[in-house]
Amino acid sequence: MSHYLGIDIGGTNVKVAVVADDGSVKAFAQRQWSGGEPHQLVSVATELADIVVAEVAEAPVACGVGCAGIVVHGLGVVRRSPNLPTWHDVKLAVMLGERIALPLIIDNDANAAAYAEYVVGAARDATSAVVITLGTGMGAGIILNGSVYRGSHGFAGEIGHTTVDMSSRTPCACGASGCLEPLVNADSLVSRALSHIERGASSSLDGSMGVLTAQDIGTAAAGGDKVALAAVDELGRALGVGLANITALLDPEVIVIGGGVAEVGRSLLDIARDELIRRTLRCREELPRVVPAALGPAAGVVGAALLARDEFPR
Ligand SMILES: [Zn+2]
Known part of the structure; x- marks a missing residue:
């Protein structure tokens, strides 16, 4: 069973999980944050990623990120986000990729949640x-x-x-x-x-x-x-x-x-x-x-991980 890292970035919470390729959550952590600057988000997300990755024996294959806002999926860029008002054309895939040494994709958080419900949910x-x-x-x-x-x-x-x-x-x-x-x-x-x-x-x-x-x-x-x-x-x-x-x-x-x-x-x-x-x-x-x-508040992290699973299959 392969594992994938999922990150869900909202305006008030950051959630990170290790998710198996069948969509089951193996380790989960979340933290409230005030929707600050991108570099603060990167620090919070990598800290939480270190915690969940340490809880699971097998290292994740890749990382999927769901972020609130207009996300250019192919470029890994967050154009802007009503929940994160200071974010403009943030190269989030590059910023996170420098800290999380995994192949990485970024999508809109609603797309990630939808994908989770489609693959393993309602x-x-x-x-x-x-x-x-x-x-x-x-x-x-x-x-x-x-x-x-x-x-x-x-x-x-x-x-x-x-x-x-x-x-x-x-x-x-x-x-x-x-x-x-x-x-x-x-x-x-x-x-x-x-x-x-x-x-x-x-x-x-x-x-x-x-x-x-x-x-x-x-x-x-x-x-x-x-x-x-x-x-x-x-x-x-x-x-x-x-x-x-x-x-x-x-x-x-x-x-x-x-x-x-x-x-x-x-x-x-x-x-x-x-x-x-x-x-x-x-x-x-x-x-x-x-x-x-069917999936509740974890839908975003699960979907982000499943999008990474399908983009970077083992
Ligand atoms: Zn409107």
Whole structure:
């Protein structure tokens, strides 16, 4: 059994794992970081890599890196990243390669997570899949005919920045307005609940923006709180609009939904699925399956390692 090193770089966490060629995690380490300069990231990642590599007897064959942002896969360059605002045209493959003496590939973190769900997770029986991660932001990775589809310029999968409301003035992190992301991300779940409370609805929820979390809303919804249930319903319907757009464009076999917001309750996926059905003329058998992610927060490291496995087979 060969081993591969996987690194997942987000805006708040760096995760590193040794992953076997069957996708099983053999050693894992993570550290919170503030999304600082690239050289700080390289120090954190190599420190964590030393820890996990020492835990496994066999040395890894190669290293795969998933990084939040626009990544030029072939060049190993991170063009820019909304989560890492000081990063511009960072030659991350070269910087990490100087410290981690392994063949190395870099991809977008959503692509890495999607590849993991496709190879060993919720989309493993499919040949085409869209894997959405719904949390602070909304990202997606696209698998078409068994391969990651990255687009001509590395931008494919930015479903969160498709325009769904031309009259909206709600600003998005990308600078535009009317995007899907601010209608379905974690903050939107909280603000939906708070707006019901401001309009006089009674609720068990007690807190404000920045205090309440998406998980709080999910817990209250599970307990039958009407405001929380209304917020989940509204978000689910907005998500369903996104699913209908994905379906119209790509017609994938399966749409996988993971991330912190997806975990607020199975009903969210049911509501989104209902909205998808409502917005299409197709019968149910002709629609993609909508399923929860199987791999959880380790999907990014596992997928990065599996991408390295396929790029550098032993
Ligand atoms: Zn946007």
